[in-house]
Amino acid sequence: MNRQQIIEQIKKKQSFLAIGLDTDINKIPKHLLKYDNPVLEFNKQIIEATQDLCISYKINTAFYECNGIKGWQALIDTFKYLPQDTFSIADAKRGDIGNTSSMYAKAFFDPAASEMDFDSVTVAPYMGEDSVKPFLDFEGKWAILLALTSNSGSHDFQQLKDGDKKFFEWVIEKSSQWANADKLMYVVGATRGEGFLDIRKYAPDNFLLVPGVGAQGGSLEDVCKYGMNKDCGLIVNSSRAIIYASAGEDFAERAREEALKVQQQMRNELQKIHF
Numbered sequence: 454m455n456r457q458q459i460i461e462q463i464k465k466k467q468s469f470l471a472i473g474l475d476t477d478i479n480k481i482p483k484h485l486l487k488y489d490n491p492v493l494e495f496n497k498q499i500i501e502a503t504q505d506l507c508i509s510y511k512i513n514t515a516f517y518e519c520n521g522i523k524g525w526q527a528l529i530d531t532f533k534y535l536p537q538d539t540f541s542i543a544d545a546k547r548g549d550i551g552n553t554s555s556m557y558a559k560a561f562f563d564p565a566a567s568e569m570d571f572d573s574v575t576v577a578p579y580m581g582e583d584s585v586k587p588f589l590d591f592e593g594k595w596a597i598l599l600a601l602t603s604n605s606g607s608h609d610f611q612q613l614k615d616g617d618k619k620f621f622e623w624v625i626e627k628s629s630q631w632a633n634a635d636k637l638m639y640v641v642g643a644t645r646g647e648g649f650l651d652i653r654k655y656a657p658d659n660f661l662l663v664p665g666v667g668a669q670g671g672s673l674e675d676v677c678k679y680g681m682n683k684d685c686g687l688i689v690n691s692s693r694a695i696i697y698a699s700a701g702e703d704f705a706e707r708a709r710e711e712a713l714k715v716q717q718q719m720r721n722e723l724q725k726i727h728f
């Protein structure tokens with residue numbers, strides 16, 4: 454999905470919500486355990502209940518990788534179940550020396566090799582240009598670079614100052630030379646409030662993937678106030694607050710209710726920029 458198509462989906466659905474399929478077998482409703490692949494069944498029902506309210510699904514691969522072959526199969530099958538009109542994110546946080554990154558890129562971008570054809574992968578920028586380039590070399594695909602994350606550990610490195618800039622500002626400034634806003638997004642935690650102003654100084658046009666509303670308590674209002682640009686420029690993720698709204702048989706219905714609340718807030722924010 455390209456930038457224009459993302460913007461069209463935002464306008465059409467009046468939403469910039471990504472639902473995070475951080476599906477933990479220990480947290481899903483017990484009645485699903487009778488299925489051959491309970492994680493897949495859970496994901497299917499969540500997707501069916503929410504797809505008109507979100508523009509994206511973010512699959513955090515850790516929740517699948519930890520379950521070995523069955524987990525990886527659930528990842529592939531969930532990928533295949535994602536609606537065509539949603540932007541797919543493999544949240545794998547990869548990045549290694551060039552030839553290894555090429556393999557990581559193939560794992561998510563080359564369906565002939567892996568059966569998966571995600572629109573994007575999250576990438577850790579710490580190893581620099583040659584570790585990110587292999588993801589950018591795939592035509593029509595996106596790399597989503599970690600910039601200023603939502604967790605307390607973001608202070609350890611990302612917010613250290615060198616000269617007139619913090620480390621995350623160096624990351625954005627430098628990586629902007631590798632690709633433009635049609636291929637590169639940045640992760641910025643919803644808990645960063647006015648920190649979005651610093652991000653927008655260096656990335657005025659890029660879409661930002663913003664996790665941290667819902668369970669981590671980030672404010673959607675602040676994210677929009679400080680981070681929105683004329684194209685919206687935001688894909689805001691919520692995982693646990695939506696997918697685990699109920700542990701009962703009504704889990705999909707309750708997930709829809711939670712997604713709807715977020716979507717309605719997003720619609721109000723989009724009206725402010727006349728979307």
Ligand SMILES: O=C(O)c1cc(=O)[nH]c(=O)n1[C@@H]1O[C@H](COP(=O)(O)O)[C@@H](O)[C@H]1O
Binds near residue numbers: 667692
């Ligand atoms: O890259 C991410 O998606 C990410 C970056 C970040 O700074 N903070 C963060 O929470 N995430 C991911 O976003 C999701 C947040 O989940 P909830 O807190 O349950 O909404 C998880 O999949 C995290 O791994």
